[in-house]
Amino acid sequence: MSSTSQKHKEFVAEPMGEKLVNALAGIGEVLGKRLEEKGFDKAYVVLGQFLVLKKDEELFRDWLKDTCGANVKQQGDCYGCLREWCDSFLLFQFVLCQRKTYQHGPFI
Amino acid sequence: MPVFVEDPAQFSKPRLKSELIAHNVTLPAVESKKQVYVELYLKHIVQKSAADFSSDEEDDDVVEVQDSQDFEEEKDPEMLDPSVLTDEELKTTLLKYGVEAGPIVATTRSIYERKLQRLLKPAQPRQNGGTGDADQYSDSEGDEESVSQQGSPETVSLMEENLHVDIRMVPQSWNNKNTEYRYHQCFMPLSRMQVSPQSVSLRGGCDVDSSLSSKSFSITQMVEEFESRIPLSSSGPEIKRGNNRSNNQGPRPRPYWQEVATVDKYTMTNRSLFVTPKTSLFKRQIKEPVTDVLMEMFPETEPTPTGIAATRRRPIKGAAGRPVQFKYPDLPASPMTLQRWAVEHRLVPLWVQILVFFIVACLLYLIYAAMEDSLANPFVTLLDNLSMETETEGLSLQAEP
Numbered sequence: 001m002s003s004t005s006q007k008h009k010e011f012v013a014e015p016m017g018e019k020l021v022n023a024l025a026g027i028g029e030v031l032g033k034r035l036e037e038k039g040f041d042k043a044y045v046v047l048g049q050f051l052v053l054k055k056d057e058e059l060f061r062d063w064l065k066d067t068c069g070a071n072v073k074q075q076g077d078c079y080g081c082l083r084e085w086c087d088s089f090l091l092f093q094f095v096l097c098q099r100k101t102y103q104h105g106p107f108i
Numbered sequence: 109m110p111v112f113v114e115d116p117a118q119f120s121k122p123r124l125k126s127e128l129i130a131h132n133v134t135l136p137a138v139e140s141k142k143q144v145y146v147e148l149y150l151k152h153i154v155q156k157s158a159a160d161f162s163s164d165e166e167d168d169d170v171v172e173v174q175d176s177q178d179f180e181e182e183k184d185p186e187m188l189d190p191s192v193l194t195d196e197e198l199k200t201t202l203l204k205y206g207v208e209a210g211p212i213v214a215t216t217r218s219i220y221e222r223k224l225q226r227l228l229k230p231a232q233p234r235q236n237g238g239t240g241d242a243d244q245y246s247d248s249e250g251d252e253e254s255v256s257q258q259g260s261p262e263t264v265s266l267m268e269e270n271l272h273v274d275i276r277m278v279p280q281s282w283n284n285k286n287t288e289y290r291y292h293q294c295f296m297p298l299s300r301m302q303v304s305p306q307s308v309s310l311r312g313g314c315d316v317d318s319s320l321s322s323k324s325f326s327i328t329q330m331v332e333e334f335e336s337r338i339p340l341s342s343s344g345p346e347i348k349r350g351n352n353r354s355n356n357q358g359p360r361p362r363p364y365w366q367e368v369a370t371v372d373k374y375t376m377t378n379r380s381l382f383v384t385p386k387t388s389l390f391k392r393q394i395k396e397p398v399t400d401v402l403m404e405m406f407p408e409t410e411p412t413p414t415g416i417a418a419t420r421r422r423p424i425k426g427a428a429g430r431p432v433q434f435k436y437p438d439l440p441a442s443p444m445t446l447q448r449w450a451v452e453h454r455l456v457p458l459w460v461q462i463l464v465f466f467i468v469a470c471l472l473y474l475i476y477a478a479m480e481d482s483l484a485n486p487f488v489t490l491l492d493n494l495s496m497e498t499e500t501e502g503l504s505l506q507a508e509p
């Protein structure tokens with residue numbers, strides 16, 4: 001069990017915004033491409049799946065293995081990354097979503 | 109005779125298919141819509157039930173499935189094949205096994221089906237012993253998880269054998285004593301975290317689901333909790349600190365700093381008394397798969413015998429006569445310093461700019477002086493006019509009084 005990777009630290013340091021799935025810890029090029037093919041092109045879509053599975057570790061790992069063939073380490077990295085992100089930002093992300101609609105300015 | 113409201117439209121397509129096959133009805137084309145199956149079902153099976161009294165029981169049993177109450181009366185293929193269950197049935201079946209499933213949508217359905225299969229597999233061959241369950245869980249977990257997690261199944265089996273604690277994870281624990289499954293959330297490294305009886309399960313409610321489903325490390329959690337309870341005494345702040353740390357740490361499949369659930373102090377003491385002589389036996393084994401979070405944080409520290417390591421905290425700026433410049437090596441650039449640097453960066457060429465300005469001004473003056481003749485005329489005429497005006501004004505002023 002190594003400590004968290006650089007990728008993990010970077011991901012959980014700020015709201016994910018429009019980051020690609022490759023930005024997730026444990027998801028490299030190959031896995032990222034597979035996920036994108038399945039329609040999970042952005043990190044927030046994977047987040048959505050994570051939340052639909054009620055942030056359950058086992059289920060999310062299963063899903064990840066199913067969808068992109070991640071091995072156990074990759075599953076764990078991704079799960080930990082998303083969970084920590086949720087701990088820090090989940091409430092705030094909802095606020096961000098509201099803000100997004102006003103991206104171009106409140107008067108337009 | 110009870111009358112059940114048949115609603116085959118609620119059945120899933122594979123379910124209808126299997127029903128039709130069971131009643132020896134020829135199936136329509138594979139690509140047919142569900143409605144076709146429903147119609148066939150209604151036509152043949154309802155007819156059958158009307159005509160044949162003896163087959164009513166079977167139909168009734170089959171129909172009862174809709175109520176999702178009497179799964180025991182279902183035929184075995186039904187139970188073994190989660191794919192023929194509807195979403196609702198799948199959800200209730202999972203609930204029966206103590207798994208609170210989330211929304212069963214397209215992406216999650218296969219996951220939940222597989223989970224149900226996993227739950228069904230050990231439950232069916234072994235329905236007697238409690239001791240077998242933990243082993244099965246360890247087996248099933250061992251098949252899926254990597255080598256690194258095989259330590260925890262060992263602890264699971266050991267726990268079962270030695271502690272005789274009823275750590276039934278899924279099939280029965282849901283309705284059993286609350287304290288049991290609340291233990292699953294506790295995970296404390298040896299002699300570091302301490303149990304706080306008053307630390308109410310902040311995440312207790314929502315963690316139950318994850319705890320019940322995550323079998324492997326939660327057993328280890330219990331062991332850790334027992335062992336940590338032996339040194340004992342509660343401290344809330346420590347747990348809070350642990351939680352803060354968990355946010356920074358990004359825990360791996362075994363979260364270390366999860367919130368400790370409420371533990372009944374009475375049972376806790378009882379268990380600790382019961383457990384004390386035995387936990388030491390496999391303390392060793394547990395230590396191997398478990399890695400210390402603090403060791404991760406500070407890998408260079410030596411492991412101490414007590415497991416307690418103190419790390420020097422960052423000294424307070426300017427405190428106790430410490431000069432600031434020596435105590436903070438390589439501070440990260442704060443916004444203020446960055447601004448100051450930017451301003452200073454601009455000031456240097458500013459002097460150059462002023463110098464250049466003066467040079468240009470001098471040049472212009474020289475040009476003006478050199479071309480005195482051409483430039484002088486308009487000024488001269490202007491000056492003359494002005495002087496004339498002032499003279500006239502002065503004369504008029506003098507004239508008035």
